[in-house]
Amino acid sequence: MATVYHVSKQGSDIAKGSEAEPFLTINKAASVAIAGDTVIVHEGEYREWVKPQHPGLSNHRRITYQAAEGDKVVIKGSEQITSWEKTEGTVWKAVLPNEFFGDYNPFKEEIYGDWVVDNPGRHLGEVYVNGKAFYEAVSLDDIKDPVVPSEVVDHWTRTTVPVHDKDQMKYVWYGEVGETETTVYANFHDFDPNEELTEINVRKSCFFPDKTGMDYITVRGFEMAQAATPWTPPTADQPGLIGPHWSKGWIIENNIIHDAKCSAISLGKDNTTGDNHYTKRQDKPGYHYQIETVFEAHKKGWSKETVGSHIVRHNTIYDCGQNGVVGHLGCIFSEIYDNHIYNIAVKRQFWGHEIAGIKLHAAIDTQIHNNRIHDCSLGIWLDWQLQGTRVSRNIFYRNNRDIFVEVSSGPFLIDHNILTADYALDNHAQGGAYVNNIVRGHMEHRKMLDRSTPYHVAHSTDLKGMAPVYGGDDRWFNNIFIGDEGLEEVGTAHYKGYTTSLEEFIYDVHHQPGSDHEAFNVVEQPVYINQNVYLNGAEPFEREENNLVSGHNPGIKITEEDNEVYLEIDLPEGFENLFGGVHSTQTLERVRLADAEYENPDGSDVIINTDLLGKVKDGDSVLGPISELKSGHNRIKIWG
Structure with missing residues (x-):
């Protein structure tokens, strides 16, 4: 029979843990709570590092830790x-x-x-x-x-x-x-x-097991702050202020999480698959050690059955030095949504290549949607092995950069987002589909021919192959691109010279002199680009057949009123005359290298028919992330 334990600042750790005789510390409850049990923590400030000692057994037999209804419960690492x-x-x-x-x-x-x-x-x-x-x-x-x-x-x-x-x-x-x-x-x-x-x-974490395999735990309704979390690269141990520590099936929801020295929520790896070997040994690039980490994790049972499948939702995360959410390998098959993330890495006391509001490696089938991300050094950085990953209906503003996708072969999907940073998108990947976004800002497009990275069997951690990033194999449909004075490379013109179908690509490859791999290196991969809007200096791909190009300045603004956020944008005459279709598995070409389709995590067809505000489109609609956009002035509430 499931037990409900109570914790109170008026309690005692030699008490029974009942509502009448509560424990004094959360850790005492964590030492006895087992699958199916609930720990209710009452009003007060708890200065401890909570280390669950027992796992839940399934989604239906969880261990739940929650703040008592109406009580302010704070867990501090200070x-x-x-x-x-x-x-x-x-x-x-x-x-x-x-x-x-x-x-x-x-x-x-x-x-x-x-x-x-x-x-x-x-x-x-x-x-x-x-x-x-x-x-x-x-x-x-x-x-x-x-x-x-x-x-x-x-x-x-x-x-x-x-x-x-x-x-x-x-x-x-x-x-x-x-x-x-x-x-x-x-x-x-x-x-x-x-x-x-x-x-x-004084403490490394606030709520983080000291051993792996602490599955199916829910943490709900707390404020957690002031943990001395260390730097969390993908080749090292990745402790956060809170996190599952290489476990499965956590739900982290409705919390206020702030002032992690480095990372707030960690869905990452532990140190058994590598621990800063590049820094310690300096004998080969960190890139090589990261490849070894992936293979070592696979030998140790990295799979959907053992790790990942976490839910991170409805949290407010701010004032952290490195990441709001971080994770390598352990973030697979997870869902991150309805979070408000801000003030990440803006103190600039230190810097490195693992900083962002959300920074994930190997986020296989991970869904990141409906988040509000602003005032960060970088909004979302998705690195390595993006396959089945979807970034949908997120709002980005006042970041120094919004999205960075790196050394991945897809398929990954970025749809119905608003990007407004002067530096909006870094695309150092291939096999992406960008559908119904607003992109206002510089766009960087790079090949990565010197870093071959893994790709997988669809919806699995099983390794299928390795490939460098040749550039291309991207899809751009129904987007609104907005240039501005001083901003370069906004739009899709940087794909100049790329092929536009797999058939054309194959034909050109087989009409090149030399060996087969040399030919594949020099022919540009196909891109699929159509029905986009280009405003205020944004430039289209030369072979795009149907688009709207205008020098009109839409004066896009994101404004805040209390906890509400509004989009203001003035769209040109004729905007409503260009419609875009609903894209899906059936309309998005498979990615070439992974030989995989755009699908939902369960393998069903993906249908990209829900806009930023949750409206379901039943057919053609205006371009961009919001179905109600129109010519002239628009002022639309997009959060709150």
């Missing part, structure tokens, strides 16, 4: 510090014995690992006053009179951007770790840290 001593001016220090941190001292641990590119001595530690995170100084002298720039460099776009929170940048800290003590210095300016809520992070 501790409050009230022993600050003033040293000079507005600088204070706290001296703590190293035993205070146990076997993990964030003020000693540096941002470290594969693909960390720029880390000027930053650590995993953090200082917070009244919930606001400080910035780490490079030296003790730097905290006395901190310099606050008005602009910083965005590494992705190689441009200067305004400082995210100029007022907060003057709050800085510096740490020194000795043999027996850790000293944290901080400039509190007008605050007395002993009179305010002053905290430092």
Whole structure:
């Protein structure tokens, strides 16, 4: 018989765990809850790292952890510090014995690992006053009179951007770790840290099993914050503030998750398939170690039966240094939707090649839809083995870049999204279908002939082959492209010279001199491009048969009013005269290298007939992500 356990700040861990006699800690409940049980946590602040000790057994026999209805329950990876001593001016220090941190001292641990590119001595530690995170100084002298720039460099776009929170940048800290003590210095300016809520992070995670195989767990309704999460590349252990730790069937829903030093929600791998070997050994590229990680995971049973199939929904995720959601291999067959993700990697205290609001590798059959992603260094980055992956009905604004797809052979589908960054899309992949999107911003298209990456049997982790990215094999239908002053390569003109059918491609290959593989390297893969709109300088593919090209500036804007978000756009006369059909498995050509169709994860035909607002189209409709778009001025609520 299923048991309901209760946890309260007025409880005791030697109690029964009933509503009348609750436990004091969530971990006590986690030590006894088994399949089918529910843990209800009541009002209060719980400073602990919750480590579930037992798995659920199926979707119907889960272990559920949830905040009591109407109660604010906060799980923190930090501790409050009230022993600050003033040293000079507005600088204070706290001296703590190293035993205070146990076997993990964030003020000693540096941002470290594969693909960390720029880390000027930053650590995993953090200082917070009244919930606001400080910035780490490079030296003790730097905290006395901190310099606050008005602009910083965005590494992705190689441009200067305004400082995210100029007022907060003057709050800085510096740490020194000795043999027996850790000293944290901080400039509190007008605050007395002993009179305010002053905290430092001490725990790696807030809700993360310390062993794998903790399947079918639901985590619902909590606020979780201030964890000293480490850098999470695809070739290393990937602990997050919360995550399943190489398990199956988690549901993470209706939570507020913030202030992870690196990654908030992790759906990633563990260290048994590789742990920063490139950084530690430096004998071959990280790319090679990542290939080895994929094969090693396969030997250890990486499959739909053992890992993945998670649901991440209705969460608010913000103020994290690396990722809102991260995952390699363990994110397969998952669904990520209705999340609000913002302020990811905008402090720019460190930088590397694994940063985004959502950063996934090998997201086989993973569905990412209806998310609101803004004010991030990069919105969504999908890397390696995109097969059956779908990015649908998401809103992107005020990001430095919106979407990056990399070294994959498809099929993957990007439909009914709004992209508005000056740098809207990086396409370093092949085999993608882009349908009914608004794309306002620069589009980068690159081949990757020096990195052969895996592709799979359809709807499976079984490896089928390896291929470099030749460029092309893409589909662009029913999109609205919008240029702007100073923006280059907006539209589909960068496919100039590409073939337009598999038959043409095969003919050209077999009329090339030389061996077969050399011919395949020089003939451009087919692209399928039709019925798109190009505005304000956006340029079409030279062989597109039916489109609308206009110099009209639509003045696109995304505006916020409380928790509601609106799209404003002025579309030219004649816009409603160009209709696009509903695309599906039947209309989208199979991808060439994986020899796979565009399908739903269950293998059924995919029908791309639901717009951004959830309206189902029963036939031809106007182009773009919203069926009610019309010529002239449009102001449409798209969130809230």
